[in-house]
Amino acid sequence: xxxxxxxxxxxxxxxxxxxxxxxxxxxxxxxxxxxxxxxxxxxxxxxxxxxxxxxxxxxxxxxxxxxxxxxxxxxxxxxxxxxxxxxxxxxxxxxxxxxxxxxxxxxxxxxxxxxxxxxxxxxxxxxxxxxxxxxxxxxxxxxxxxxxxxxxxxxxxxxxxxxxxxxxxxxxxxxxxxxxxxxxxxxxxxxxxxxxxxxxxxxxxxxxxxxxxxxxxxxxx
Numbered sequence: 001x002x003x004x005x006x007x008x009x010x011x012x013x014x015x016x017x018x019x020x021x022x023x024x025x026x027x028x029x030x031x032x033x034x035x036x037x038x039x040x041x042x043x044x045x046x047x048x049x050x051x052x053x054x055x056x057x058x059x060x061x062x063x064x065x066x067x068x069x070x071x072x073x074x075x076x077x078x079x080x081x082x083x084x085x086x087x088x089x090x091x092x093x094x095x096x097x098x099x100x101x102x103x104x105x106x107x108x109x110x111x112x113x114x115x116x117x118x119x120x121x122x123x124x125x126x127x128x129x130x131x132x133x134x135x136x137x138x139x140x141x142x143x144x145x146x147x148x149x150x151x152x153x154x155x156x157x158x159x160x161x162x163x164x165x166x167x168x169x170x171x172x173x174x175x176x177x178x179x180x181x182x183x184x185x186x187x188x189x190x191x192x193x194x195x196x197x198x199x200x201x202x203x204x205x206x207x208x209x210x211x212x213x214x215x216x217x218x219x220x221x
Contacts, residue, residue, distance in 0.1 A: 001160060001192045002028035002051060007060030009046055009215075020046045021215045024060070030159070033186050033193040035206035042212040044196040045164050051194065052085055052162050053077040065159055082111065086153030086191075088182070090165040092145040094137040100124060100148045101133040107155045123151040127181055143174035150181050154189075161185060163195040167202065179205060 009021040021043045028034050036044045049055045050062060053069045062070045065084050072080060081087075094103050101120050108116035124133050127147040137145055146166060153161060163182055167175030183205060186193040195206065203209045211219040 001030040001032075001065060002026070002194070003061075003063040004047075004051070005061040005063075007047075007050065007062065008058050009043070009050065009055070010058040019215055021050075021057070024212075024215070024217055026210060026217065026220065028192060028194065030192055031186075031190050033183060033205070033207045034195070035203035035209045036194065036196045036212065037198065037200065037203045037209055038212035038218075039198060043215040044198075044212055047212070048162055048164050048194065048196050052087055053081055054087075082107065083156070084158055084160055086156070086158040086161045088146070088149050088153045088161070088163040088166045090168040092137070092142075092149045092169075094145055094148060094152075096137050099134050099136055100129060100140065100144075103137070103148055104151045104155055107152060111156060119155065120151070123155060124148070126154075127151045141174075143170055143177065146170060146174075146178050147181065150178065150185075154185055157189055157191075159191055161191045161193045163193070165196055165198070167197070167199070175202070 004024060004026045007021055007024040011018050011020055036047060038044050050057050061068060067080060069077060069080060101124060104123050105116045105120035108119055113119060121133060124130055127150055129144060129147055132140060132144060167178050179202060182193060185191060197203050209221060210217060
């Protein structure tokens with residue numbers, strides 16, 4: 001599902017070059033649940049963003065679902081993400097002027113799905129928010145907003161589900177619910193799940209843990 005080869009990412013900070021990732025290579029088979037762990041600043045979120053095609057690496061090659069995404073232009077990358085990738089952010093990234101139902105329906109409507117509203121309603125039911133469908137993000141708790149974000153990420157049944165510290169802004173009990181939703185989707189849909197976390201207990205749920213330190217893989221087990 002994912003093949004990363006000799007990946008490097010160099011950014012400019014304060015007028016000097018900073019190596020965020022250095023010579024990272026990994027393979028993730030379809031259906032696997034992988035946790036990317038490591039301390040803050042180790043390059044975890046940068047790696048996830050590169051796999052999603054949200055950024056271009058300084059060097060290296062990324063193949064996802066048989067497509068070399070590092071060769072795609074912005075328009076092709078956007079189409080690829082829409083068809084193949086569901087992304088859950090730490091800070092939810094819901095559209096504040098849309099209800100929970102409308103937020104979940106957005107990717108379906110963009111894809112021209114004729115049953116977008118019905119599918120979004122069913123998804124909200126799956127994450128336990130059927131009664132909150134017509135509430136706006138500001139009317140929802142953090143945990144509820146993240147459940148809406150998970151439902152939105154699953155809307156098109158993507159083969160690849162990426163989650164960047166999805167429990168980082170939540171209490172432990174609510175965070176556990178979010179992980180159960182993500183892992184349940186991974187098992188039920190057969191999707192590949194890659195989750196970034198600095199929480200060792202959360203990473204322990206994964207089939208495999210890849211640990212980064214200073215932009216390099218230091219363990220893969």
